[in-house]
Amino acid sequence: MTDRKIALITGVTGQDGSYLSELLLEKGYEVHGIIRRTSTFNTDRIDHIYQDPHQQDARFFLHYGDLTDGTTLRRILEEVKPVEVYNLGAQSHVRVSFDAPEFTVDSVAMGTLRLLEAIKDYRQRTGIDVRYYQAGSSEMFGKVMEIPQKETTPFYPRSPYACGKVYAHWQTVNHRESYNIFACNGILFNHESPRRGETFVTRKITMAIARIVAGQQKKLYLGNLDSKRDWGYAKDYVKAMWLMLQQDEPDDYVVATGETHSVKEFLELAFSHVNLQWEDYVEFDERYLRPAEVDLLIGDPTKAKEKLGWQPSLTFPQLVNLMVDADLEALGISNGDKVQDQAYIRHNMRPSVN
Ligand code: NDP
Ligand code: GDR
DSSP states (O other): OOSSOEEEEETTTSHHHHHHHHHHHHTTOEEEEEEOOOSSOOOGGGGGGOOOTTSTTOOEEEEEOOTTOHHHHHHHHHHHOOSEEEEOOSOOOHHHHHHSHHHHHIIIIIHHHHHHHHHHHHHHHHOOOOEEEEEEEGGGTOSOSSSSBOTTSOOOOOSHHHHHHHHHHHHHHHHHHHHOOEEEEEEEOOEEOTTSOTTSHHHHHHHHHHHHHTTSOOOEEESOSOOEEOOEEHHHHHHHHHHHHTSSSOOEEEEOOSOOEEHHHHHHHHHHTTTOOGGGTEEEOGGGOOSSOOOBOOBOOHHIIIIIOOOOOSOHHHHHHHHHHHHHHHTTOOSHHHHHHHHHHHHOOOOOOO
């Protein structure tokens, strides 16, 4: 038996799972993550913290499992004996959720129920208290009912993904109220980073910019440029998850920056960081439109600030620049001057004057 805290994370291979693992390891936790078997490796984001489990002092372990497989979730809980469980696993792409609604809802909604039920039974059998974090989303607010959106704003989900998250939210509240489980819902607004999945709009843009500068891509095809999002930095947001589970009482919190920007504004800032004009590269493709769009998200993080002492650390322009620079660096292009030169040389374009 060890004295250190043990945490279990679903979705450990994702953007947030990787940052949360790093945070918990820094805090001295033993961290267990659930990964899915895939035909190609999908552990890029956590390879740098992977430890050989045979190592004496190993504190990071991976287990095969899936939120659609309740038996395995139960077995992993029994084996790992966590005191904190972070449920980050999901088919998390909103557009894709319209194409694969059943799988999306199975992982997002039923997956949450399976995990909560497993925790309930595990706690009853062992007497070990488990604190639970549910990865809720601003997508649950969907159609604008109130601006800014806060914990009390009514939900109006606009996609299978968001409908699944609303179910997961209320099921989490229900397990808290029915069985006295320390269960928290984080209602997190969009959060991005250099580890963001490559088909979400921010990363799609910053990767395209790097490729354009490197001469590997000519056009960037996007859908709706008018929707507005409250974009923050993922590394900050995983801190809020952890903070929620360290409070005296379980509760639900909006985590957001309190600012909103359109996709167009993101494009403007990101392209101008490398002295290019987005209008020269971006083309419309209707396949990226959603059957129902969420037009405007802007969160009110007052409760998280006051009760958790949480703060975002980056401004919107800093986040955009950080992401562009990281994608440039991944292609071996490291600073603004070089960027301007390379763009000029490879495309024979005139660098923009502003
Ligand atoms: P990612 O898409 O980067 O990661 C999702 C993770 O879930 C991956 O590890 C993925 O595994 C795993 N996963 C997918 N399906 C299953 C399944 N059936 N069983 C177990 N695991 C599964 O998401 P993020 O890291 O960006 O987000 C983390 C969570 O927070 C998600 O639940 C997301 O819906 C939610 N969220 C995200 C926000 C954001 O802006 N990033 C905002 C609000 C909520 P694999 O690598 O094998 O695909
Ligand atoms: P979102 O993020 O749907 O808010 O969900 P995404 O980056 O996919 O879309 C943001 C906005 O950009 C518009 N858009 C495009 N989106 C994508 N992916 N690809 C495009 O080519 C494109 N063109 C325009 C979209 O229409 C949308 O308005 C993310 C996910 O991480 C969810 O899991 C999470 O719950 C929410 O954020 C909060």
